[in-house]
Amino acid sequence: MNVVFCSQCPAVWSFMLTAFLGLWSQQVSAVSVVPIPKIAAVGENVLLSVDGVSGDIEGFNWYKGESINTNQMLRYNPFRTPPETVFSPYEGRVRGFPNGSMEISGVNIKDNGSYTVQIQTNIQDVVATVTITVYEKLSKPSVTANLTHPVEQRDSLALTCGTSIAAQTVLWFKDSQRLTSDDRMSLSQENRTLTISNVSTTDSGNYQCEVMNPVSHSTSDPYKLIVYSLPVEQHDNMHDNTWQTAVGVTIGAVLGAALLTITAVLYKKGCNCQRKGNDAGGNIYEVPDVSGVPPHQYSNIIPQRQEGIYINTLNPKAPDSTYTRFSYGAVPMITEIVFHTA
Incomplete structure (x- = not known):
């Protein structure tokens, strides 16, 4: 029996295996x-x-x-x-x-x-x-602002696009024109917030955001932005200034007249002086004689009688008074004394 060795057999088997694997790979792939x-x-x-x-x-x-x-x-x-x-x-x-x-x-x-x-x-x-x-189908977004009455050259404004987290793209528009970042306008990382620094009256207009993902897109209703050149209180109330001023003047006049009338009445009631008469020099008033006022009206004076004559002396036995001033009874008020020489 003769054994024949094939020197090229390994190469043939290798080629056949490679071809088989390639064909199998093509079938699988x-x-x-x-x-x-x-x-x-x-x-x-x-x-x-x-x-x-x-x-x-x-x-x-x-x-x-x-x-x-x-x-x-x-x-x-x-x-x-x-x-x-x-x-x-x-x-x-x-x-x-x-x-x-x-x-x-x-x-x-x-x-x-x-x-x-x-x-x-x-x-x-x-x-x-x-x-x-x-992906979720996107619902209609909405635009909200952090300020309702922004004032020119004073405020910075932030507009937020409220939308689902499924939105992959957010675009901003002003008066139907696409907005991009610039020196005063900036967008957040996902474009969900538009910030306007130092707002100007030229920023007034209709703002919208559009949201998109691979299966849907939607646009918000316009948000009307008004930037005021005056403080909001003055802007809102300037047309009311005229009638408010008139009402204020009228109320002030009425209160002033009432105050003067009350003061005059109180003054008249409080004056117990009697008018004596007139002469060429002016008015003369009679000062009431208070010498006959009974001594007991003074709370810290003890009346004493010596030799039939009333005299008033301080009570030497009384303790130091806690009063800071004398307390008087009803004494007619002296408003004015005018002396005239011949």
Whole structure:
């Protein structure tokens, strides 16, 4: 028996193995999964469409995530009735198709992420992964300001676009013209706040913000901005100054007249002097004689009688008085004394 050694056999086997692996790689890489639509809105149905499978499909499995054997969603066996088994919590939301595809109905934000399919055919076992992205549909935004009456060259104004966090892009407009940052206008990191430094009357106008994401866009109602050149109190009340001044003068005059009348009445009642008469020199008033006032009206003087004559002396036995002044009874008030010489 002769043994023949082939010096080129290793090279031939290497070429055949490379060709086989290349063909197998082409078969595996030909399998693709595409989400339809590629970017979904909350509430839509998404089809994870499988294409390029070689051979007859004997079964497949779908998993949530980037690997198999964990978090299984669906098992499909075409030889069973019914062919599919859906696992919790996906019952009623997913279904399989004979070509290996799977549909998810009513997607939500939690459905964002990767999905992996494992397909068994009569000639191969393939695995492919796909990622889906779900966005909220944006509601109508609104514009609010930190100041309601900004004053020129005094205030800085901040306009905020109130919108969902799902907004990826925020644009600002004034009188339908797109706004960008400049020396006085600046935008926050996500463009949600527009700040105007040292506002001017030229900044007055209608401001709007527009929000967008891959599945929707919406524009706010116009926010009418008025920048005042006067302090807001003066601007709001300047048309009322005339009648307010007139009312003030009238009230002041009435109160003044009433005060003068009250003062005159009190003065007349408080004066107990009697008018004596007139002469060429002026008025002469008679001063009442208070010498006959009984001594007992003075609280800190003790009347004493010596030799039939009343005299008033301080009580030598009385303690130091706590009074700071003498306390008198009702004594007629002397308003004026006028002396005249012949």
